[in-house]
């Protein structure tokens with residue numbers, strides 16, 4: 001499984017190093033790293049393996065051993081989850097934690113709707129907490145400027161939330177010509193972006209046709225690669241997907257109008273593909289009154305999203321049947337969807353025909369690889385950071401078990417234990 005861009009690895013390590021320095025919580029008062037022992041009915045290790053009756057030992061922030069028979073170290077804190085399934089914390093490759101409803105219950109699209117900054121900040125912190133409690137321990141936000149202080153607050157453990165990567169403000173065809181785009185990519189990096197987000201096509205509510213030119217895409221994705229950042233591209237039409245793949249971009253989002261031919265091209269060019277089957281569309285439709293009348297959230301926009309549901313499921317079936325294509329898991333969670341991210345995995349299995357274990361792999365080890373963080377995240381294995389969740393039932397048999405998250409550990413620290 002090739003990594004289309006080895007360089008972001010360095011950036012990811014830097015982010016992790018910051019998180020490591022900020023989180024002193026796993027060190028005991030005496031300066032020794034705490035030891036935690038977790039017993040589980042089974043461990044799904046994130047790479048497709050199931051380990052029955054497993055014991056996982058965590059020292060400080062890292063997993064040190066996984067196996068059926070472990071000697072419990074003296075003084076260890078023990079979590080007996082022996083009726084539950086333990087798996088890696090889930091990774092969402094496409095999130096929008098800053099999107100929220102204002103105190104009037106309407107989507108806060110940034111315009112002046114009377115919401116105070118303080119109310120907005122609390123709503124965003126609430127989204128981060130709901131996301132973590134729902135089993136997502138790592139999230140890539142694509143993206144908004146609010147993500148930067150949010151990322152810092154979570155890394156400093158001021159508020160609970162998933163580890164966060166962000167693109168900050170995305171770039172589009174309106175950002176400027178190739179030279180300006182190159183400069184903006186460098187500027188985003190200086191501003192602290194972990195990844196570059198581009199809009200290469202219109203929204204699904206506006207037909208999804210290509211917007212950025214091939215030259216603009218080549219400039220932005222080429223410069224991102226040159227400065228060691230991944231590039232993630234919103235693209236619905238097959239032509240916009242093709243242009244992004246030919247421009248050397250790292251990952252393509254959505255692709256509702258993908259064709260078998262362009263999916264094959266993505267596989268050949270080792271471009272990660274992140275389609276959505278249901279959550280983003282259903283969330284808009286379920287919360288229609290909260291969005292209706294704002295921007296392109298009009299009658300024809302909602303009709304497009306209704307039409308997209310069967311198209312998206314059919315396209316997803318084609319994607320997972322495309323040999324060699326890396327289909328990653330990203331929800332595109334917007335206001336109303338935070339904390340329900342796993343619903344996208346449920347419908348990928350139920351409506352998109354994916355095997356439950358493949359869905360779990362896409363949200364764990366494959367996503368860690370796509371983010372360039374496979375050395376630290378995405379698997380229950382010695383040496384990995386201790387991001388772990390436990391659920392009632394066995395999601396490798398019944399994906400709906402992911403709705404029953406009762407335990408969440410991030411960086412060796414327990415954030416939820418309803419067991």
Ligand SMILES: [Zn+2]
Nearest residue numbers: 094096142332
């Ligand atoms: Zn999005």
